[in-house]
Amino acid sequence: MQTKKKNSHWRAHAVLLVVLVAMIYPMVWLVGASFKPENQIFSTMNPLPLAFTIGNYVNGWTATGTSFTVYLSNSLTVSLVTVVANVASCSVAAYAFARLDFAFRKFWFGVMLGTMMLPFQATLIPQYAIFYQLNWINTFLPLVVPYLLAYDAFFIFLMVQFIRGIPRELDEAAELDGAGHVRVFFSVILPLLKPALLTTTILTFIWTFNDFLRQLVYLSDHSRYTAPLGLNAFVDRASGSSYGGMLAMSVVTLVPTVAVFLISQRRLVEGVATTGIK
């Protein structure tokens, strides 16, 4: 029995590893190819470059006429501001839904869940028209301001679920000591909410950094372009030539999100597994 079980584990490992290698191989190839000279990129499946060069990175970095330094710092600005805005606004709303008792709470909660199902295309055009009237086109404001106002209900829901798991006795004890809702929120709920805040931070960062459509619609100047837009501009320009630079810049735009993933993967995977996520 014991050995039989071990054998089947070996088989499971073998199958899983094959699947895993097949899945990851394209990314390994991408990284390898980005260090190959142009004429060797498509000549072999071997991801290891025979002749190692960083020329693709050097040339690709400024190939669109604007440096990737600009694109990356724009992306980081947008992503980091969105993270802070999203964490702050969603946690406040989640506290209200999970702990406070007010008229029409259930109604608003239902509305909030409803907005999670809403396709973002439904509001894309009118939002654009509104931001156009406000003269916000080609600024970061349309990308960031909605998140100051808890635009992504998914994270509210995630935090509501988490707060519901925090024992109410803790709030009540603080209230008996004379703490108001603001103090309960800051000194009882927020510290205990940390795991959910962390999941929110990581996912918001990665999703914002990789977001494309909204940035494509709102930003039109190269000086305002984010990393995905810069890469897309490269693709438009390169089609047919300079694959090396294009692949190298693809790697560059993946680095921030992969880095965040590697640092946080254990907690992130736990967080996603227990909360259930898009």
Add this chain to the structure above:
Amino acid sequence: MSENSGVAVLDPPVQEEAAAPVRRKRKRHKHNLAGYGFLAPWLIGLFAFTLIPMVYSLYLSLTKFNLLTAPQWTGLDNYVRLFSDERYLQSIKVTLLYVVTSVPLKLAAALLVAVALNRGLKALGFYRATFYLPSLLGASVAVSVMWRQIFSRDGLVNQFLGLFGVQGADWIGDPRYAMWTLVVLSAWQFGTPMLIFLAGLKQLPQDLYEAAAIDGAGRFTVFFKITLPLLSPMVFFNLVLETINAFQTFTPAYVISNGLGGPIDSTLLYTLYLYLKGFGSMQMGYASAMAWVLFAVIGLFTAVYFWSARRWVNYAD
């Protein structure tokens, strides 16, 4: 509720009776103030970025609007025109095909891998994280660029097929295959539903499995008679979410087809066409009508799921 009980302990019951209505009213008032105070940012956002835009969008869908001049009322004209717009009908065809193939494929992959992982394997954390990574990066332009290269005529896929003497097609350039590269890309991102399935599998009651083992049930019987029914709420959850997501896919279709939906509109997903109409040719009234139809279609799918759930989703209380 239990907040009130905290107060009740402090107050002697006799006093409570006389003073209760007044105090309760004041209390309720205070709660409303605090509740709506904390809710205010979300409420303002709800009206500013969701509700008002939706009403505005409904109005725009009944007009001709190019952003620069005021909308012109055209009634249902946009909706009528949709159904004689060949490209629109093509985008519906492509999108439906994409949704009904990519979602089941992704969920099947997620479920298979989750079941395979759920046997107390060593290095579970490593597998989980690695399988999850593609679904985290999959929406990026960079991954779409990579996909375009590996499915190109002399890309990685064809080199691999070449090892077996198979001459691969020009996957991206051939209208018969281009859409399928998007389906494969979607299936490649099975990590998120896999994590949710794994979490569900961990909570399944072990005694059923022991009973099945005593009865000598085979692995397939156990999977189809025990695991799958018990996991059906998770299947339902993932099905709803992934369907909504699939309808909204944009980036890979845009990048792989250079923003055009080609070759011969074979990758013209709904959102891509909406983008081309709304922001390419500035037909924002028309694009708003498209958005409302999409909203209705997603609503319909979700409604059918919820309606059918009674038959196949097993809620064990």
